[in-house]
Amino acid sequence: MIIACLHTADSNCAVFEAAARKLGLASGVLHHTVRPDLLDAAERAGGLTDEIASETAAALSALATHADAVLLTCSTLGPSTAIVGQAPVPVLRIDAALAERAADADGKVVALCAVETTVAPTTALFSEAAKLKGVTFEVRLVACAWKSFKAGDRDGYLAAIAKAADASYDDGASIVALAQASMAGAADLVRRGPCPLTSPEAGLRAALERIAQRAPRVES
Structure with missing residues (x-):
């Protein structure tokens, strides 16, 4: 199982690893991508713009091709998940x-x-x-x-x-x-x-629930 996380601060990698341990997830389940440029651009613009949202959505879509679920961990960029479109796995905003x-x-x-x-x-x-x-x-x-x-x-x-x-x-x-x-x-x-x-904990729980819902049921 792979949960891909798109962060805008490198320090959040450790925050999510701590939350994952608390939930009993194995080491290596989380894959981290850090894009501070996206939040920096939003701060300069005074908020999320269509251009930044599109760039964020593209990054999320790319992560979705190699994961079981994708988490956007930045609240400022959160609305970007709405324009990801059809993705092969759940793409969620943790907030x-x-x-x-x-x-x-x-x-x-x-x-x-x-x-x-x-x-x-x-x-x-x-x-x-x-x-x-x-x-x-x-x-x-x-x-x-x-x-x-x-x-x-x-x-x-x-x-x-x-x-x-x-x-x-x-x-x-x-x-x-x-x-x-x-x-x-x-x-x-x-x-x-x-x-x-x-x-972090709320988002990881939501991702695990969505992954479980998508898992094929084994006939007894």
Whole structure:
């Protein structure tokens, strides 16, 4: 089994390997491709453009030819999966799986973003999932966190996210969802409420479910 991951930050390779180990996946199941240029272009453009989406979709389609499932791990680029077209295997955005899991919670859901370009796609995703399940949600941007990430200050980045998650619980959130894969490490630092939901684990679970659904059934 091969799950191909398209990342925009090299550090997310380790994040997903950790999530895979937690789920009991064997070493070598995940194949990583890192394209920081795609997110850099989106940040310069102020968001996802048609041209960037098309380039991302082409990269996803290429990965689909040698995998059992493909995961797009960047929330900013997430809508690109909608234009991949016919692919031989499932092509999934990890934040969609996260939104579905979060919407199963009772009460208010707060989704945290670290970079401004993820706010619009995250809001659209969570709005749809919340409407289907009848829950309330709010998307919050963790101010200045992305500057720490870009500067290589991982500890400062995760601490800022954990602080925002604790504040969300103090404000009445039932569950906090960390919308970007790079935020996953902050979950262990949260003290004021349940462990936040993270997109790497949600995305991998969704991929495994889709792969299992496609597997041929053995007649007894």
